[in-house]
Amino acid sequence: MVYSYEEAVEYILNIPRFTKKNPMENTRYFMKCLGNPQEDFKTIHVAGTNGKGSVCSMLSTVLTKSGKVTGLFTSPHLIKVNERIRIDGEEISDEEFNDIFNQVMSVVKNMKDDGYEHPTFFEFIYGMGMLYFSRQGIEYAVIEAGMGGLMDTTNICTSPIACVITSIGLDHTEYLGDTVEKIAWQKAGIIKKNTNVIYCGNNEDVSKVIENVAKTKTDKIYKITADSYKILKKENNHIDFLMNCGYYECGEFRIPFIADYQVENSAMVIRTLECIGICDYRLVREAMINTTWPGRMEEVAHGVIIDGAHNPPGIKEFINTVNQYECSGNKYLLFSAVCDKDIDTMIKTIAENTDFNRIYITQIEGSRYLEAGKIAEIFRKYITAPLEVYKDNYEAFITASNKKTDNDVLFVAGSLYLAGNIIKIVNKMEEVR
Numbered sequence: 119m120v121y122s123y124e125e126a127v128e129y130i131l132n133i134p135r136f137t138k139k140n141p142m143e144n145t146r147y148f149m150k151c152l153g154n155p156q157e158d159f160k161t162i163h164v165a166g167t168n169g170k171g172s173v174c175s176m177l178s179t180v181l182t183k184s185g186k187v188t189g190l191f192t193s194p195h196l197i198k199v200n201e202r203i204r205i206d207g208e209e210i211s212d213e214e215f216n217d218i219f220n221q222v223m224s225v226v227k228n229m230k231d232d233g234y235e236h237p238t239f240f241e242f243i244y245g246m247g248m249l250y251f252s253r254q255g256i257e258y259a260v261i262e263a264g265m266g267g268l269m270d271t272t273n274i275c276t277s278p279i280a281c282v283i284t285s286i287g288l289d290h291t292e293y294l295g296d297t298v299e300k301i302a303w304q305k306a307g308i309i310k311k312n313t314n315v316i317y318c319g320n321n322e323d324v325s326k327v328i329e330n331v332a333k334t335k336t337d338k339i340y341k342i343t344a345d346s347y348k349i350l351k352k353e354n355n356h357i358d359f360l361m362n363c364g365y366y367e368c369g370e371f372r373i374p375f376i377a378d379y380q381v382e383n384s385a386m387v388i389r390t391l392e393c394i395g396i397c398d399y400r401l402v403r404e405a406m407i408n409t410t411w412p413g414r415m416e417e418v419a420h421g422v423i424i425d426g427a428h429n430p431p432g433i434k435e436f437i438n439t440v441n442q443y444e445c446s447g448n449k450y451l452l453f454s455a456v457c458d459k460d461i462d463t464m465i466k467t468i469a470e471n472t473d474f475n476r477i478y479i480t481q482i483e484g485s486r487y488l489e490a491g492k493i494a495e496i497f498r499k500y501i502t503a504p505l506e507v508y509k510d511n512y513e514a515f516i517t518a519s520n521k522k523t524d525n526d527v528l529f530v531a532g533s534l535y536l537a538g539n540i541i542k543i544v545n546k547m548e549e550v551r
Contacts, residue, residue, distance in 0.1 A: 139238060155253075168435070176373075188260065205251070218250045281314070283318065285379070286318070317386075420524070421522060425529065427531045428455065428534055430463045437471045448525075450529065455493060458486055475504075480513075490509055506518075
């Protein structure tokens, strides 16, 4: 059977309904049947709790700017599944997606005939991405780990040129462990022999775990802390900072983001580029300025800022940015979350650290659905600000947008799914105009 693009997307998105997490032997066999395409290019492997996507995007942007044909594999997607697979910043086309899908499907059929399990959703899309990158003859691939690191599908890569570990916090505890040390050990599982290891070292307990794992495999270990950079100036649309370490020490950089944690991410990117031999200050500086990463403190319309913060550490950073954001009017929040997150801690963090003038609550449909009314109940435990509850994302957004003035700012947070839905709504409104 040959699938159309629409049928291919539907098939992939329905995979979680009839499969489960597979052992790594199954993943290895799947990739072997595809020809182990993940070994056909230089890989930078990125893991962590928060910041992975931003780091990957910046690395890809700089590598492309430096003339390297660069693949980028990230998750999740905000609007379209093609977003997960890019070359030189361009999403895989529908035609190419469909062609690669049908090639992978033929392999999957043979796997099942041989007695192996059907690949999971993430395995399938990863296999597609690596096969596409190999066929296109890329030089570099920037690969974002899915969940964890040690047992993650992306860890099938045997010899990355660099392993980057961003900030680590409590998320996916039911799979990765209930302490930051246990989670750090899982993330450190991406570290391979003789590779460069660049990691966020602001948490001493996390640092010890990563260092202990790294020292058994490599001596090329680079720690990024708050002392590795200095913020010079912050505006509502960019941050200027100075590097305090490595080849780029004393180099001034500007990033088009407004959250402090993006400076930490940028410092890891710059250190990684140095480790792999990208030592061109002007090129790196220009590329960093032009990096984009949708849904991360992104102003998608006048006075509407969307952030994908979806766990307690992410919400903490989100609130820090909200508090620093200069606004002459009121600040409002549109919020939703999925059922398997620590929602109570997320909402308590919001309530204890900032004062929104009004909060709009909605819900995300799907297998991880959580009713908007239940989210509102948790908010009412901690705040007295006015709440408005809407089941429909469109109704919630339109109501909130219509009620705010030009001087007000509406922030959207709590779920990457919500971020994607609101971006779709804004895009459709722009098309109509």
